[in-house]
Amino acid sequence: MSDEPELTAADVAERAGIPLDQARRLFRTLGFAEHGDERAYTEADVEAMRLMVDILGEGVIDLDVALNVTRGVGITMARLADWEVGELVQHVDEATALREGGDAAWVLARLGERFEGLLVYAWRRHLDAAIARMESVRALDDDPHTTDLSVGFADIVGFTALSNEVSRERIGELVEVFESRCGDVIARDGGRLIKSMGDAVLFVNDDPMAAFATAEGIINVIGRDPRMPDVRVGLATGGVVLRLGDVFGPPVNLAARLTQVARRNRIIVDHATADLLPADKIESRPLPARPVRGFGVVEPVAVRRA
Structure with missing residues (x-):
């Protein structure tokens, strides 16, 4: 031929x-x-x-x-x-x-x-x-495209400014390390990496505690590394639509929005996620209510290991 x-x-x-x-x-x-x-x-x-x-x-x-x-x-x-x-x-x-x-x-x-x-x-x-x-979803729900998941969004702090300050080679190395380390952590905790956007990753997990462990792990391998930039992580839980290898729905958008109000190397979650995390393992602290684009006034919750 x-x-x-x-x-x-x-x-x-x-x-x-x-x-x-x-x-x-x-x-x-x-x-x-x-x-x-x-x-x-x-x-x-x-x-x-x-x-x-x-x-x-x-x-x-x-x-x-x-x-x-x-x-x-x-x-x-x-x-x-x-x-x-x-x-x-x-x-x-x-x-x-x-x-x-x-x-x-x-x-x-x-x-x-x-x-x-x-x-x-x-x-x-x-x-x-x-x-x-x-x-597994079909066994619980008639709609196999919709299910409850914990959605995580992690992004590099100040990536745009950083990309203007360092060489293209250095930016390429940072993105490569960021993606590979995040992928390793997500897989380790039984989650799925939905997509990587260079300076951010979107992941999901069936278990909110496992999603928290993933967020914590990303901060440990990226934000705690002095050679890497800081990160922010947001988690939200609820019904999402699974379509074309991607996920859609309010939890996806909310997780991304929460990173915008998160402090460096901290995990911010919505109340749905906070309520599902074990109180004997995770310490939750409600933050002041603030407007979040597309969601009105939202009261985020800061979480960490007790």
Whole structure:
């Protein structure tokens, strides 16, 4: 099978047995650029479209659902590819690669198959975990997309000002350390990292105490490290909607808003979370009521280990 682009979008659609407009839509949903009538496609693109035809032919899901799943694949894979290329190219010993007659692309090609195996392994493990969570929610609620969770939001204090004061390399290192340490803490306490936004992370946990432990852990590994900037953490608990790998709902927004009133290296929670934390382990202190955008006047609660 040739890897050289020899096919147009119309060729791909015809060989896959799918309307051209639908094929173009699927390519866009995957995050691929439009190429008009250029010969920019290969047999691999035909096989991918045939997979979609087969999936739709099963009749289990319709095109809209297929497009939503495809969009998630495209967004995730694009970010993963950028992450891998940036990390590998930055740290590979280029001199060694060049001595062997290769370049950065050669290094990535050499490692790609093994990373592909790791990708499939991780996807299957996470898929099993997601199914288990969904079945657990279904056992308690008729709506599998909505459930009660503790939502945490942690951000770096003064990141904008900091990024104007230090080099791009230093900022990149800070973000990398921040994301990796937060990810480790979240996984350790049984939570899920929903997304990372460079200077902030959003995570969820089924158990409010575990969410508190995560917030405490993030402060310990980031804010207590003299080489790292301070952090602020907000927690809120309540019903959220699980959709497209993300979470939505008032607790998500409130957790983010609470970080804006939190002191450095402190945990601020809403009353719903405070009420669920064990009083013999956690000391709660209501703070003065204040206006919080989108929520009116809110009385945050500062929490720490008793």
